Amino acid sequence: MIPSAEELKLAHEQIQAFVHNTPVLTSSSINKLYGNDLFFKCENFQKMGAFKMRGALNALTNLDDEQKSKGVVTHSSGNFAQALSLAAKSLGIKAYIVMPESAPEIKKRAVAGYGGIISICASTIEAREQAANHIVKNQGATFIHPSDNIDVIIGQGTAAKELLEVHPNLHAIFTPVGGGGLIGGTALACHYSNDDVLCFGGEPKNADDAKRSLEAGHIIKPESPNTVADGLKTYLGEHNFPIIRKLVEDIFLVEETEIICAMRDIWERMKMIVEPSSAVALAAVKKSGIRNQKIGVIISGGNVDLNTLPF
Amino acid sequence: MIPSAEELKLAHEQIQAFVHNTPVLTSSSINKLYGNDLFFKCENFQKMGAFKMRGALNALTNLDDEQKSKGVVTHSSGNFAQALSLAAKSLGIKAYIVMPESAPEIKKRAVAGYGGIISICASTIEAREQAANHIVKNQGATFIHPSDNIDVIIGQGTAAKELLEVHPNLHAIFTPVGGGGLIGGTALACHYSNDDVLCFGGEPKNADDAKRSLEAGHIIKPESPNTVADGLKTYLGEHNFPIIRKLVEDIFLVEETEIICAMRDIWERMKMIVEPSSAVALAAVKKSGIRNQKIGVIISGGNVDLNTLPF
Incomplete structure (x- = not known):
């Protein structure tokens, strides 16, 4: 049911000629603000601007x-x-x-x-x-389903795999939670890492279907979610839900104002353009209460319309 | 008069524990638009957001x-x-x-x-x-002068040195030209590279003092320059002018609209926040007429006010 370490390794070998091994960036001023040593895996610099x-x-x-x-x-x-x-x-x-x-x-x-x-x-x-x-x-x-396809899920896990190759001793990795492909794949990469790296999710409070699904033990679909993180309005699927249930430590809910604030922090202090969805992962780090740890954050993408910024 | 390769090497050894070895990013869609294989040395991700x-x-x-x-x-x-x-x-x-x-x-x-x-x-x-x-x-x-100090000039050259360490076979490197520190240092790094890499500058037409200084053979100060690239309103100095005169191939002048267009291209297609000054270097690549070459571009910085974007 849970894909194997070998499948994740094979996926990475298969795709690496066609994707960027995106850089991992750090920022002292963001670290100070968020109380941890943060390592951002920048999939906004991926081809077409996202981990997908x-x-x-x-x-x-x-x-x-x-x-x-x-x-x-x-x-x-x-x-x-x-x-x-x-x-x-x-x-x-x-x-x-x-x-x-x-x-x-x-x-x-x-x-x-x-x-x-x-x-x-x-x-x-x-x-x-x-x-x-x-x-x-x-x-x-x-x-091919965008997130509820086992090969898609494994493929998304290669971002965290690359991050862990350069920073193996992270305490945890945070990702946004939308359809469940990214967090499912990331949870696999954490699970198969050598150092018991934890996997956490961030979800908008206004689109909290994944959090509620975990609590209920079955997939709950959102009712007209309304969030600036428009990539996260989808819901989990039958292929990623069992992985997330088994391997994800917890999901933290964040307010819209917290998402926009984290997004602006990344833009201003790290000089990079990230989607609101990516900021959800950083906002979740703050919400988690975890401090003074080495934390990975998957920056999911950078496809935003510059004419309609939320700040 | 011209600092030695040894001085550049020493500078890099001295400072590397205190700076980021910033990533080099590429973009297929930018390459298509600008007709070259471009390698962006991202000093916008440097500590405090600039090569300085x-x-x-x-x-x-x-x-x-x-x-x-x-x-x-x-x-x-x-x-x-x-x-x-x-x-x-x-x-x-x-x-x-x-x-x-x-x-x-x-x-x-x-x-x-x-x-x-x-x-x-x-x-x-x-x-x-x-x-x-x-x-x-x-x-x-x-x-300590911001650009007309020989150690400052050599230090700025370490960005191009790092770029050439990973991409030694570039045809040329382009930088913006303001006070002359960055282009002076970059010219040194090109000069001491193994492959005769050329060094070109980009300058706003509305602040063309460096171009005119090269033509005149002496430093000309700008008269009330008016450009969106506000980092480039300064003028060359006695320490960097001889280096630039000897080692810089040419300076290309670009219009304000070309700067803003190049800036938006980088924001939208590369998902990174760059200052107008950095966009001057990319605009100059187009202006140069050079095509189908491997070209390095030094992205000088990303310190912009998000509330006053030119687009």
Whole structure:
């Protein structure tokens, strides 16, 4: 049920030629503010600006030749659409991307720019799923879920794996929690590290479905979540929930003001552009009460619209 | 007259425990836009957010014990004030910083936060120099010029030295040109590299004193320069001008719109916060007409006010 250390290692070997081994940055002034020695794994500098490139590549690499020849399909209005398009392009595979008509033009252009074949559908989950199923049926394409796919989960874990290769003796790693792919993969990397590194999540209080799912012991879907961390409005899935339940230490909830404050701290003090979702992980470090430890933080991505900053 | 390769090497050895060996980032989409393989040496991720930390540290390290015990003084309203304060703090030396009364509160607070001892003076060059001279006379402090000091110049060259250590076969390195410390040091690092790497500068057309100085063969001071790249309004000095004249290949002038466009390209595509001055170097790459080469770009710093962005 839990993927093996060998699978994580293999995933990293498979994808490393196609991704950046992103830098790990530190900041004395952030350390002072947050009371720990923080090591930021900067997936905002990853290709297409987010960790999602890793999972998409790993899922594609694990397809057999017939599957590769028929292409892949996903529905997404966000980073995974771009990630799958670019990953597929890198490997010479066709990617069909179902996007809701409400998706911003800039995201449609980005997907098209990476070579994704876009199908526009109505802006409901049902319409998206129907459109994707249609492509699976007609083209024989393989559906790749953005977070609830075991190869995607393992692929996302390679960011933490790289972080632990250079900083093996961390006390813990924090990630944001959205669909569960990143924290699931990170929990695997922590679990298979040599030093019992703990894995914690950060989640907006306004989108606390993962925290509640852990407490309830089954997946709870959010009801109209309203948070600035728009990448975290999704919910856990059947493939990542068991991993998270078993291997994640805890999830800390953070307020919207805490997210925006952490985001501004990173922008101003570390000179890097991060999405609100990434700031959730840093805000969670403060919320956790953990102090004077070496802590890893996965900066999930940097895809923000500079015209609509929350500060 | 031209500092030796040995001096550059020694500078790097002396300061490397106190600075970040900043990451070198690349971006496929920027490469496509600018027609070259670009390698960005990210001094925006340097301590206090700019390359100036390097020169300040090297100048301080080269003081004798008596000088160290009496402290140092500079006048600056910008990054060098913070750099000298932090460098001095790292080495247990007193730093007196003369700042004009017109300097933004945020910069005064930053200097004070790094332990600098601030003297406020009137907002003229004469008043600044007078106040600094007063401290030299009364405290016995050593004056350190932000760019026209040979140890500062050599220290700034260590950024390009680190870049060339990981990417030795660059065709050229581009830097912005302000007071001449960064480009002077970078020219030294290129000159002493194994592969005849060229050194080019970028300068705002609205502050083209360095370009005109090279053409005239003597230092020309700018007349009320008006550019968004506010770090580049200064002029060359007697210590860096001979180095620049001898070792810099050319300086390219760029328009304000080109600076802002390059800045936005870096923010949006590389997810990092850079000052307008840093964007001048990238804009100059485009202006140079050089294509299909491996080019280094020194990103000088990331200290911008998020409330007053030019886009």
